[in-house]
Amino acid sequence: MCGIIGYVGDREIVPILVEGLRKLEYRGYDSAGICVLDSGVLKAVKKEGKISELEKEESLRWISGKAGIAHTRWATHGKPDEINAHPHFDCENKIAIVHNGIIENYQALKKILIKEGHTIKSETDSEIIAHLIEKFYEGDLEEAVTKALELIEGAYGLAVLSSKEEKIIAAKKGSPLVIGIGDDEMFVASDVSPILGYTNKIIYLSDGEIAIIAKDRYLIKNLDGKKIDKEVHEIEGSIKEIEKGNFKHFMIKEIFEQPDVIESTIRGRIKGNRIKLNLDIDPKKIKRIILIACGTSWHSALIGKYIIEKYAGIPCEVDYASEFRYRNPLINEDDLVIAISQSGETADTIAALKEAKGKGAKALGIVNVVGSTISREVDSGIYLHAGPETGVASTKAFTSQVIALLMFSLFIRQEKGEEVDKVIFEEMGKLPGKIRKVLESSKKIREIAIMFKDKNNFLYFGRGINFPVALEGALKLKEISYIHAEGYPAAEMKHGPIALIDKNMPVVFLATKSPLSSKTLSNMEEVYARGGKIISIANEPTPEIQKFSEEMITVPETIEELSPIINVISLQLLAYHIADLKGLDVDKPRNLAKSVTVE
Numbered sequence: 001m002c003g004i005i006g007y008v009g010d011r012e013i014v015p016i017l018v019e020g021l022r023k024l025e026y027r028g029y030d031s032a033g034i035c036v037l038d039s040g041v042l043k044a045v046k047k048e049g050k051i052s053e054l055e056k057e058e059s060l061r062w063i064s065g066k067a068g069i070a071h072t073r074w075a076t077h078g079k080p081d082e083i084n085a086h087p088h089f090d091c092e093n094k095i096a097i098v099h100n101g102i103i104e105n106y107q108a109l110k111k112i113l114i115k116e117g118h119t120i121k122s123e124t125d126s127e128i129i130a131h132l133i134e135k136f137y138e139g140d141l142e143e144a145v146t147k148a149l150e151l152i153e154g155a156y157g158l159a160v161l162s163s164k165e166e167k168i169i170a171a172k173k174g175s176p177l178v179i180g181i182g183d184d185e186m187f188v189a190s191d192v193s194p195i196l197g198y199t200n201k202i203i204y205l206s207d208g209e210i211a212i213i214a215k216d217r218y219l220i221k222n223l224d225g226k227k228i229d230k231e232v233h234e235i236e237g238s239i240k241e242i243e244k245g246n247f248k249h250f251m252i253k254e255i256f257e258q259p260d261v262i263e264s265t266i267r268g269r270i271k272g273n274r275i276k277l278n279l280d281i282d283p284k285k286i287k288r289i290i291l292i293a294c295g296t297s298w299h300s301a302l303i304g305k306y307i308i309e310k311y312a313g314i315p316c317e318v319d320y321a322s323e324f325r326y327r328n329p330l331i332n333e334d335d336l337v338i339a340i341s342q343s344g345e346t347a348d349t350i351a352a353l354k355e356a357k358g359k360g361a362k363a364l365g366i367v368n369v370v371g372s373t374i375s376r377e378v379d380s381g382i383y384l385h386a387g388p389e390t391g392v393a394s395t396k397a398f399t400s401q402v403i404a405l406l407m408f409s410l411f412i413r414q415e416k417g418e419e420v421d422k423v424i425f426e427e428m429g430k431l432p433g434k435i436r437k438v439l440e441s442s443k444k445i446r447e448i449a450i451m452f453k454d455k456n457n458f459l460y461f462g463r464g465i466n467f468p469v470a471l472e473g474a475l476k477l478k479e480i481s482y483i484h485a486e487g488y489p490a491a492e493m494k495h496g497p498i499a500l501i502d503k504n505m506p507v508v509f510l511a512t513k514s515p516l517s518s519k520t521l522s523n524m525e526e527v528y529a530r531g532g533k534i535i536s537i538a539n540e541p542t543p544e545i546q547k548f549s550e551e552m553i554t555v556p557e558t559i560e561e562l563s564p565i566i567n568v569i570s571l572q573l574l575a576y577h578i579a580d581l582k583g584l585d586v587d588k589p590r591n592l593a594k595s596v597t598v599e
């Protein structure tokens with residue numbers, strides 16, 4: 001996720017662009033830049049860091065003009081610095097672009113462009129677009145953009161400015177873009193928040209559409225050049241509401257983003273039945289994998305252990321980063337340590353990573369925030385591409401970590417020359433649709449939340465790969481609702497927790513199909529016999545599950561390795577609805593911080 005704003009009109013342009021970026025900062029904030037067409041010259045200012053850093057630039061005061069574009073970045077390709085910040089330019093500084101999304105075939109296009117004499121300055125995929133437009137430009141910007149887009153594979157929200165034409169060309173595929181229609185002025189942006197102070201007349205571009213916007217007119221076409229009549233929406237509402245979309249909290253917004261996030265984590269990394277990851281490792285030399293993480297990321301690591309041992313065939317250990325760093329672990333040079341972290345800034349995980357590296361281990365990162373400390377400390381890694389996670393309770397980072405760990409395991413298997421079952425790829429493709437199905441249960445889960453919100457304790461039971469899901473469900477509930485909750489492997493119940501079960505104890509069972517289903521059913525029966533109130537997560541209402549369950553949440557069936565992703569979403573929703581019904585501050589629970597940068 002990044003933010004785009006563009007303006008064509010007579011107002012003072014720099015404040016509009018900078019203020020617009022501020023409103024889009026929630027979409028990404030590691031670097032920013034603006035470009036204005038000033039007396040026939042494209043003048044740009046770019047800065048690493050937050051928008052406030054850009055605002056301090058003295059040179060901004062000397063820029064004026066009637067058309068400009070700006071961007072706040074959440075890095076995906078290349079570190080967050082001034083060179084990689086948008087806008088990007090062609091060789092002659094005659095074409096400027098700002099881009100959201102990922103160009104999947106940029107390496108191939110880059111090679112061709114370099115051969116043709118283009119000089120590429122940044123590490124980004126986005127810069128390629130400016131050079132492609134340059135290649136095709138013969139006096140008509142719209143035509144050149146259209147030809148460039150024909151060559152691009154991937155996702156884009158794009159705004160293009162040329163030194164020769166006082167207009168902006170915008171295009172959309174897979175990344176949101178809206179047009180704002182004012183009186184003798186036009187806007188383009190990645191959402192309505194920077195536009196609404198000026199006009200409430202909005203057009204939502206659809207995939208495959210190009211908009212040509214000048215001060216007093218706009219035109220929308222498809223890629224074949226056919227004009228399209230678009231509905232103009234009149235918007236009402238505050239900016240804060242808009243950042244959250246129609247959602248009450250960031251947490252629920254982020255839960256609902258998960259179908260798109262999973263697509264984004266996978267995008268460009270699977271071609272046919274092959275995994276493409278740029279990892280600086282030789283799989284044949286790895287004798288042991290150690291996963292280090294904290295909190296929710298530690299839960300995804302526990303799932304990772306199952307998947308890595310199954311597909312990569314390498315022994316795998318999981319450690320709390322806070323324990324690993326102080327227990328003087330035995331590390332060899334053929335160990336691979338993987339640090340898993342949403343923020344990339346968790347102090348314990350950073351310290352554990354340094355400890356492992358200091359003892360000679362090879363280090364990888366599975367991280368969301370590009371350019372974060374962990375991403376800089378590791379030899380290579382996998383970015384989650386989940387977009388900024390604002391709610392303190394981690395949701396979309398967890399599911400994208402699990403899919404990243406699966407891709408990592410399959411990659412190792414493939415590089416070792418072993419076959420990967422194509423069913424896994426098929427199921428990964430179906431995952432966003434199946435997650436949407438779970439999200440459709442949100443209303444029903446709220447009804448369940450109404451019934452159980454006043455309980456003081458909850459138990460969560462799961463087996464095998466869904467045991468860590470039980471831990472994660474319990475963590476979600478306790479951190480945002482302040483209800484005491486514990487997760488257990490279901491078979492451990494008889495070694496102690498069973499003593500807690502009576503008619504006042506809600507017990508959440510992960511009972512989706514697995515090789516251990518019959519054993520899970522026996523555990524359910526034991527709880528049922530003691531009066532415990534079972535909420536089951538299951539694929540279908542079999543007579544036994546129905547008999548034992550007070551309430552049931554049905555979720556689509558998938559392969560076992562992907563079931564944690566499907567199952568956890570209903571637990572995220574349960575925790576969210578309980579906390580919301582209790583009137584708590586869901587996004588900022590007491591005593592917690594989003595990023596735990598202290599020991």
Ligand code: M6R
Nearest residue numbers: 295296297341342343346393394
């Ligand atoms: O940024 P990280 O993934 O390293 O953060 C680790 C934990 O602090 C984090 O997952 C925490 O447990 C969340 N609040 C859980 O929702």
